[in-house]
Amino acid sequence: MWSAPPRKTFTVEGGRVPDDCRSKPSTTLLRSLGFYPMFAPWDRALILFIISVLLVVGSFCLVAGETNTLESVPDLEKTMYINVKGYPCVRLLNLSGEIGCSNPGQKKIVAPVFRLGKIDKLLFHSFAVLVPLEELETNVCLFRVSSDPKLAQRIAGVLVEATGFKNRSLGFSPDEKFPQADFAPYQNVSFEWNPPGSGIMWNHYNFPVFLLSDESAKLLQEMATKNENNFKAYPSTVAEFDLTTKTETRDSASCLKKQSCLPLGGYSVWSSLPPIKTTSVEPPKSIILVMAAMDSGSFFRDVSFGADSPLSGLIALLAAVDALSHVSNLNELKKQLVFAVFTGEAWGYLGSRRFLLELDLGADSLKGLNGSMIEQALEIGSVGKGLSEGKTTFFAHSGHDTSSTNEMLDALKKASLSLGSDNVNIKKADVSNPGVPPSSLMSFLRKNSSVSGVVLEDFDTFFINKFYHTNINSSSIAAAAIMVARALYILASDSPPLNLITLNSIKVNVSLVEELVECLLTCEPGFSCDIVKQFISPSNVCPSHYVGVFVDLPSETQHPQYADDTSRFVWNFLADRSSGSQKTASPCKVDCHNPADVCVAAETESSRCVTSTTRYVPSYSTRLKFEGNSWHILPPNTSDPLGLVDPVWTESYWNTIGLRVYTVQSSAYDNLVLLIGIVITVATYIATFVARTFLLKALKHD
DSSP: OOOOOOOOOOEETTEEOOHHHHHSOOHHHHHHTTSOTTSOHHHHHHHHHHHHHHHHHHHHHHHHOOGGGOOSHHHHHHHHOEEOOEEEOOOEEETTEEEEEOOSSSSOEEEEEEEGGGGGGOOOSOEEEEEEHHHHHTTHHHHHHHHOHHHHHHEEEEEEEOTTGGGOOSOOBOSOSSTTGGGOSSSOTTOOSOTTBOOGGGSEESSOEEEEOHHHHHHHHHHHHHHHHTTTSSOEEEEEEEEEESSOOOSHHHHHHTTOEEEBOEEEEEEEESOOOTTOOSOOOOEEEEEEEOOOOOSSTTOOOOIIIIIHHHHHHHHHHHHHTTOSOGGGOSSEEEEEEESSGGGTSHHHHHHHHHHHHTOGGGTTOOGGGEEEEEEEOOOTTOEETTEEEEEEEESSOOHHHHHHHHHHHHHHHHTSSSSEEEEEOOTTSOSSOSSTHHHHHHHOTTOOEEEEESOSSSOSOSSTTOOOOHHHHHHHHHHHHHHHHHHHHOSSSOOHHHHHHOOOOHHHHHHHHHHHHOSSSGGGSHHHHTTOOOSOSSOOOOOOBOOSOTTOOSSOSSOOHHHHHHHHHHHHHHTOOOSOOOOOSSOOSSTTEEEESTTSTTOEEEEOOEEEEEESOTTEEEETTEEEEOOOOTTOTTGGGOOOOEEEOEEEEEEEEEEEOOHHHHHHHHHHHHHHHHHHHHHHHHHHHHHHHHHHHO
16 A cells, blocks of 8 residues: 655755644645645656546547447548449540540549439539439439539539339430431431430530439438538538549540540350351351340440340340250251340440451451351340230331341241230331331441341330330240241241241240349349359349440450450350250360360359350441550541441540548538647647656656
């Protein structure tokens, strides 16, 4: 136990302390001597030091809250910031300018969040607007901003609520009323194939726009409500938009020259049924080309489901190939069936145009195909909305009324009749239509107007699906698939009498169609579904059908490193189904010993070599050439009429793409916190200085 030190005699100004002072110590006197009566100098120094430490710790606790939950800087950031899940509208470049959205400049944007209907009374210099999807559908928000320059200057960003996206009743199409009219093979480009089209995806917006997930939309709604209830007070919730590119180039020519962007593109896929024997001495057969597209355009880059247009056509094509793969003696058919799935069609028909150019150049990617042998072309377009009142009706659109196109129409009608009911019908499209609707067939007709082609659609004179480049019905797709499969068998047989037993044996696997719809058009299960995982190891679970950018070297296209999940799945599916039944299949990783074989499911443990003519075909602008380790724009060529109107789409390199929210205080509060911090710092310094002084004195006395 601590005890007081023995009494001592002290001298003040050279004399002794009087006895009365010794018997009754004076606090004032003792303070004047520099210590308290009950503590030794080193005790006082220790106490002051402890007090200074407690001041520092206390101030930290006051500012940071509960310190035991913050173990690192990332923990502190998680406490302060909330990362918001959203899908951005991104900026794309072409030869004439730019479209899409980005931050105005190279810096992040921070602004308080309010609903669109509350912004009129705001005094803030800038703000982020929270709008329901319906406002974007009807173009109310973006039209209001674009028509009011003062408002446009104050809009820091737009946050779109996706709540109820799947159940909305309004028609929404971000595309134009005549999508990609410049590529039409006819003059009437004012025709409205897509009446609800707003065209918002082709405009440029000098502010970021994000589509929020359902969870994020609820969070932002709560924060906007708090801001609106206290819009003149603090604290305030702000959104931080990070949507900046590495350079501020404004067109494709500039960014390609600076190597700050990449061209839009990817990989198309083609396959033949049965496989083409490239070494055969027999004369080649006439070709029936069946086409579909696998990409889709969207206002928001990573939400490009494009269900009805055109992914329903892709699913129908895959189901038709599966149905025909079970037909025996396909080698006895008079014509060769070739299936092509194009990507980049939403951005200037990149896939079909590059396919035709590679065909003319005799590229290895199309070895075994001869363009002059393509006798008929059948494209499967939007077929997901054909079901109405218990009946499914499709319309055949043709470019020209020739004997060959009439033969295709007759085959489709016979296929419909072979189903034995009136539930699936095929009709010829209205003669008042200017020609074929927006489709890959346009590329073929612009190159050769005499091509015999038909586009199968679920509409006559305009898109019945109000959500063009947006949402479908698996029963309608299955009906289209079986009708196409039987029509192809009829066309390829090309000689009476038709084997009705074989024809009626061609059936579509409805379960496969339903599974493909779930795999390709939803996020649950998305690419984690069984049939996809049988062939590939997907990089993402949620499918996105945005074409992407072309990353590989054009010369390395048969084993591409950057083919997206959809292209790789389509390639593997077609290679597997077109190979027929093979009793032996050796495992593989990339290549097979037999040149006629390809390695299917190489990304899985069930890889195998099968005999199949399935190839990747690069898809990018025909106006581009890769030379000297960079991309160059070729001058217009009159022999390529579509190249004259090719926009040459590119996407810039992004610094980061992100969206987060956090709470900010008023400047007065910030100044108060700063002042308190300064006071605490000064007080701590003084306390430490005094403690050090007393400690030194105590050590000297000892």
